[in-house]
Amino acid sequence: MRRRRVTRRSHLRRAIALLRHSTIPFVFRHRIRFSLLVLSVSLGVATIAATRVIVDSAVESVARAAAPSASTTDLRVANGFAGVPEQLLEVVRAQDGVADAQAIILGQAVLRETPIALVGLDLLGGDRIHLDDGIRDNPDFRVCQESDFLLRSNAIAIPSELAHDWGVELCSTIRGELRSGIKELFVAGVFAPNLVGAGFDSDFVIMDLPRAQLLLERASLVDAIDVRLDRDAIDVNGASSRIEMLVGNYGTVIWSGSESPEIRNMLFNIRLILGVAGSLALVVGALIIFNVMSMSASNRKPVLDMMVALGATPRSLLALMAMESLLIGLLSSSLGIAIGLAIAKLASSVFRGAIAALYLPLQSSVFTVTNETIAIGYGCGVLLTLCAAVSPVRSASDIGSGLRVTSPSVSRAAKSARYAKFGAGLLTVGVLSRSLQLRELDAEVLGGLVTVGACLVFLGFGLLIPKLLQWARKPVSRILGRSSCIQLSIAWRTVTADPTRSAVAIVSIMAGVSYFLMTVGTVGSLREGVLSWLRSTQQSEIVVASRGDVGFLPSSRAIPGAVESRLASIQGISSVEAYRLVAQPFLDRWAVVVARDSDGLTDPDRYLIKAGNITSHDQGLRSGTHAIISETLAVKHGLDPGEILEVRSPSGRVRLEVAAVAIDYNSDLGSIIVSKDRFARLWLDDSANAYHVWTSKGYEPQEVIARIESTLGGEFGVSAQAIEDVILAAEEIVDSAFYAGYALVFVAVVVVVASIMSFFMIAAGERESEFHLMREIGATSHQVARLLRSESLIIGIVGGTSGCIAGTYIARSVVTDSVRIGGGMQLDFVLPWPIIGTALLAAAAVSVAASALPISHIASLPYRRESQRE
Numbered sequence: 001m002r003r004r005r006v007t008r009r010s011h012l013r014r015a016i017a018l019l020r021h022s023t024i025p026f027v028f029r030h031r032i033r034f035s036l037l038v039l040s041v042s043l044g045v046a047t048i049a050a051t052r053v054i055v056d057s058a059v060e061s062v063a064r065a066a067a068p069s070a071s072t073t074d075l076r077v078a079n080g081f082a083g084v085p086e087q088l089l090e091v092v093r094a095q096d097g098v099a100d101a102q103a104i105i106l107g108q109a110v111l112r113e114t115p116i117a118l119v120g121l122d123l124l125g126g127d128r129i130h131l132d133d134g135i136r137d138n139p140d141f142r143v144c145q146e147s148d149f150l151l152r153s154n155a156i157a158i159p160s161e162l163a164h165d166w167g168v169e170l171c172s173t174i175r176g177e178l179r180s181g182i183k184e185l186f187v188a189g190v191f192a193p194n195l196v197g198a199g200f201d202s203d204f205v206i207m208d209l210p211r212a213q214l215l216l217e218r219a220s221l222v223d224a225i226d227v228r229l230d231r232d233a234i235d236v237n238g239a240s241s242r243i244e245m246l247v248g249n250y251g252t253v254i255w256s257g258s259e260s261p262e263i264r265n266m267l268f269n270i271r272l273i274l275g276v277a278g279s280l281a282l283v284v285g286a287l288i289i290f291n292v293m294s295m296s297a298s299n300r301k302p303v304l305d306m307m308v309a310l311g312a313t314p315r316s317l318l319a320l321m322a323m324e325s326l327l328i329g330l331l332s333s334s335l336g337i338a339i340g341l342a343i344a345k346l347a348s349s350v351f352r353g354a355i356a357a358l359y360l361p362l363q364s365s366v367f368t369v370t371n372e373t374i375a376i377g378y379g380c381g382v383l384l385t386l387c388a389a390v391s392p393v394r395s396a397s398d399i400g401s402g403l404r405v406t407s408p409s410v411s412r413a414a415k416s417a418r419y420a421k422f423g424a425g426l427l428t429v430g431v432l433s434r435s436l437q438l439r440e441l442d443a444e445v446l447g448g449l450v451t452v453g454a455c456l457v458f459l460g461f462g463l464l465i466p467k468l469l470q471w472a473r474k475p476v477s478r479i480l481g482r483s484s485c486i487q488l489s490i491a492w493r494t495v496t497a498d499p500t501r502s503a504v505a506i507v508s509i510m511a512g513v514s515y516f517l518m519t520v521g522t523v524g525s526l527r528e529g530v531l532s533w534l535r536s537t538q539q540s541e542i543v544v545a546s547r548g549d550v551g552f553l554p555s556s557r558a559i560p561g562a563v564e565s566r567l568a569s570i571q572g573i574s575s576v577e578a579y580r581l582v583a584q585p586f587l588d589r590w591a592v593v594v595a596r597d598s599d600g601l602t603d604p605d606r607y608l609i610k611a612g613n614i615t616s617h618d619q620g621l622r623s624g625t626h627a628i629i630s631e632t633l634a635v636k637h638g639l640d641p642g643e644i645l646e647v648r649s650p651s652g653r654v655r656l657e658v659a660a661v662a663i664d665y666n667s668d669l670g671s672i673i674v675s676k677d678r679f680a681r682l683w684l685d686d687s688a689n690a691y692h693v694w695t696s697k698g699y700e701p702q703e704v705i706a707r708i709e710s711t712l713g714g715e716f717g718v719s720a721q722a723i724e725d726v727i728l729a730a731e732e733i734v735d736s737a738f739y740a741g742y743a744l745v746f747v748a749v750v751v752v753v754a755s756i757m758s759f760f761m762i763a764a765g766e767r768e769s770e771f772h773l774m775r776e777i778g779a780t781s782h783q784v785a786r787l788l789r790s791e792s793l794i795i796g797i798v799g800g801t802s803g804c805i806a807g808t809y810i811a812r813s814v815v816t817d818s819v820r821i822g823g824g825m826q827l828d829f830v831l832p833w834p835i836i837g838t839a840l841l842a843a844a845a846v847s848v849a850a851s852a853l854p855i856s857h858i859a860s861l862p863y864r865r866e867s868q869r870e
Helices: 002-029 031-066 088-093 160-166 209-215 236-247 261-266 268-299 301-309 314-358 371-397 399-403 408-436 443-482 486-497 499-537 562-568 615-623 631-637 676-682 701-716 723-737 739-766 768-776 781-823 833-850 852-859
Strands: 075-078 098-111 114-121 141-143 155-159 173-178 181-191 204-208 224-229 252-255 542-546 573-586 589-596 608-612 626-630 644-649 652-663 671-675 690-695 718-722
Touching: 031 314, 031 371, 075 236, 088 098, 088 224, 088 236, 098 209, 114 209, 155 160, 160 181, 181 701, 204 209, 224 236, 236 252, 314 371, 408 443, 408 499, 443 486, 443 499, 443 781, 486 499, 486 781, 499 608, 499 723, 499 739, 499 781, 499 833, 542 701, 542 723, 562 573, 562 690, 562 701, 573 644, 573 676, 589 631, 589 676, 608 631, 615 626, 615 652, 615 671, 626 631, 631 652, 631 671, 652 671, 671 676, 690 701, 701 718, 718 723, 739 781, 739 833, 739 852, 768 781, 781 833, 781 852, 833 852
Parallel strands: 114 204, 155 181, 589 671, 626 652
Antiparallel strands: 075 224, 075 252, 098 114, 098 173, 098 224, 141 181, 155 204, 173 181, 542 690, 542 718, 573 589, 573 690, 608 652, 626 671, 644 652
């Protein structure tokens, strides 16, 4: 045992000696090459970390907004943003095993030009779920007079930090824009933020619950009922089941700390698309890390061979490369995770803002960095660098390989053939995997299947590149030989002389171009689908909505129903149509209930009908027994005209017959379009998200817009926009939803640039003798530089072309299969040819630009005759 320990110490000392005498001098001699190596690996890790953090933060923000709000809450009874009847509170409280139940209202306000959450709580009733110790005799909750919350309809309490930032004193007033209009709010209380256990991470103000109901026009409704169970007295699951049976017609029961199916599926499309993008980013980052490290390790092969000849053991060489790789991996991973978190921080804030616009207002802004993300980042960085170091050590340790007499061209052909066979198999499996994508799969499984298929296609195509280069070598050489581009012809022969090695740089460029086209193709198709729908169906001339909103999104702030009659009385307006949108759970997912006036509801010219007939169900649509559903909802749930669907409302379950299926992109959650009159009766809500306005003959829209804003803007906080401006605003919202994807494309481009620079720097070290020989036979430094630029141009063109083919295929499969099957959106694939051409030119330009530093290094090599060197 002792001898074994001594042997281990001896091996460790030898490895450390090799590290000191080999690695450290190597790093100092090749500082630029080493820095590029670390940068390449770190950017690959950054791509992986940033994507995971962005997706995790977005999903956690939505879960936080929809889940129970206090740490002392076990259950939440809610119906999305439709609300539940307040009388359910006493029904829930009366159940065995319920220790306490409290209602909460979650509204929106604009104070000091800042959007802020307005929370209604039972301030005077001893709320022990959302409030710690209430407001009576609590030094953390200062009030003017406790009676203010009872006597004043506009009394609010604000966090002390917010009061300090705004310079607001206790017992002063502040102007606010609310659902009921613009009001003067009285600051009746100031509290420490940690006093309220409502689980809000962003700024919010609170009101007494009855006053909030009045100001938010939610009479007899609350947004949720939070429940605390007596865990010692009764079976928790049994109590939950009984509550669910009681409230099942009005809402759903959500467990604290766990995602319900509705929450998991709310962001189905976003999670699917970003999940696929994130997984592919992981593959792209991992591939580039492995390629760069493999090139770096192979550059050390002559030194390793010499060490073997001098007596170094395979174990000591393996320990040397393992220690080097471990150091590089740890250093690069730490840097990469820091870069990735910085990118995610910037991108996720924009992305969460887009979610708040597209789906629901987020009361809390969450930036989630999990241990799993850190572990994956370090794992990819360290393990891939270690794996990349194994191959050159094994070949250097294989003494027999150096004694075999084998033609280099034969060896390269055999290696290319092996790669090609394996790549063809991966490509075939990847293409066939599309047939396994089924509607019944959830976002994680479908996203995983799409990702695996896309990665197999990508890797398979990448492994085919060496063989394709080998096949193309002679015919392209003949074509170039007939031209006057002698340097281009020589460069082509150099690139294809060792296709496996050239494929390292080509696949890196292919990865960046593929990722770019996949993102642009998917986002562009979604964007064009939404904007085409807006242009086709929004036929009004003016849209009136809350200031800063566009009105066609379910998260747009509601404005009072009284605005409709006021609009109709303004000179120059011929007709007004109200729109109301509410997001709520439907079956195992979410949907948006869209309420519109009967004339618009029954006009077939305002829809892109896919199935059914609106005209034949005119009476049913007007009376509210029928509904029009979006194609997205129909595909998600397999619904057809004539089928009956049930929707929860504050008045109980509502049965609706499907009259028609139409394209509707008010939300990718899917839409149920009903009569505004019936919606007002059953959902107890006569407000609107937007009013569509048509002008009278002889009146210009801008003239009418000025009258609307001067008449109603100061009282209700609304703004009016021409429909063209609404479409432009919608375009910005759709784009902002995918800024995170654009940020990752930028990271991918930087990774590619760093990897190409590393490739040429490493290649320069290996080919230094070749360049000296070229100088000796008369080549100038400019000629050598032009030759290398030609090589980089060829690598860029081949990599760009490969990336365009792979990226277009992956993007098309995501849009036509994954989004359709998983999200129900049957989109046309949109990827303009100029984008493909731009990607190809950019690949060539990036390759040439990335090789500039290595080329300048090579061109600066001193002229030395080979005889002098000998």
